[in-house]
Amino acid sequence: MKTMSGKKSGKQSKTADPIQAAIDYGIDISMLKDNVKRTPAELIRRHQIALETAEKLRKAKGL
Amino acid sequence: MTGNFTDLLKRLVKAEFDFVIVGGFAGVAYGCTYLTQDIDICCDFSPANLMRLQKATAGLHPVHRMTPSRQKLELTEENCSQFKNLYLDTDIGQLDCLGFISGIGDYRSAKKVSRIIDVEGIKLRILNLDALIESKKAMNRPRDQQVISQLEAIKKMKKKKDCRKR
Numbered sequence: 001m002k003t004m005s006g007k008k009s010g011k012q013s014k015t016a017d018p019i020q021a022a023i024d025y026g027i028d029i030s031m032l033k034d035n036v037k038r039t040p041a042e043l044i045r046r047h048q049i050a051l052e053t054a055e056k057l058r059k060a061k062g063l
Numbered sequence: 064m065t066g067n068f069t070d071l072l073k074r075l076v077k078a079e080f081d082f083v084i085v086g087g088f089a090g091v092a093y094g095c096t097y098l099t100q101d102i103d104i105c106c107d108f109s110p111a112n113l114m115r116l117q118k119a120t121a122g123l124h125p126v127h128r129m130t131p132s133r134q135k136l137e138l139t140e141e142n143c144s145q146f147k148n149l150y151l152d153t154d155i156g157q158l159d160c161l162g163f164i165s166g167i168g169d170y171r172s173a174k175k176v177s178r179i180i181d182v183e184g185i186k187l188r189i190l191n192l193d194a195l196i197e198s199k200k201a202m203n204r205p206r207d208q209q210v211i212s213q214l215e216a217i218k219k220m221k222k223k224k225d226c227r228k229r
Contacts, residue, residue: 022216025209028096032213035094036220040180040189044069047091051066051098 066156068102069183071123075104076185078119082106083173084189085164085198087210092180093192095213101157105173105190108162110143116160123153166201167194192218 015021023029035043068088075082084092086103106112117125117138125136129150136151149160167173167190176194179186190198196214199207 018212018215018219022212025212027209027213027216029216031096032094032216033220035096036217036224038094040092041182043092043094044182047098048068051100054098 066100066102068156071102071153071156071158072182072187073185074119074123075116076187078115080106080115080119081112081170081174082160082188083170083177084187085161085167085173085195086159089189089195090210090214092189093195093214094217095210097210097213101159103159103161105161105164105167105170107170108143108146108160110140113138113143113146113149114140116149120151120153120158123155125151125153125158128152128157164190164198166198192221 015024019029022032038046072084082104083106084102085105087095087097087099088102090097091099106116117136120136126133127136127150133152136149147162149158151158151160163169164173167176173190173194174188176191177188178191180189181187192214196211196218199211199214
């Protein structure tokens, strides 16, 4: 799995609030907020597009 | 090779293969932001069900991707009982079929803590959010920590969203 947040992560949060804990961890909460509004079908479709884009970039870079 | 997960799942459903979506792909369906390159499913490992898996993947050149020679998937009623898990690669994506999920149990137990989602007209069974979090916690792998953090934040956000609706 690859993170799409682009932020450094890994710090354990001591807060009991899961949203604050995710922020402390370095997760981009705005992306999660947008995703919560989406249907599973839309989320899977968007994941497929992102996966195909990542693959195209990988091929273009010759990685 | 990029997987076309929806097509792969459609094939499984069409073949009446009994499974529950678990793992990273289930997290994606709930809104996690990472990319995953395979689908993890918990399934019934009965010979009848595994033969349906074989039927569903026919023509996709399924192979055991964990074997050094990437052996072809060649299931028979007789050899089905030797498998506890199947780690497959196909022309349209990787599919990990698991007989047991940490923190949850076997297919029957996973089915009890699952829900149905509609994706492009097909009904897919997926672990419910609490069970998915439980399974990730039970695995206790460092790489799952961020996933757990995302899932718990999503759970809280969904709860807030549901409260606002009422």
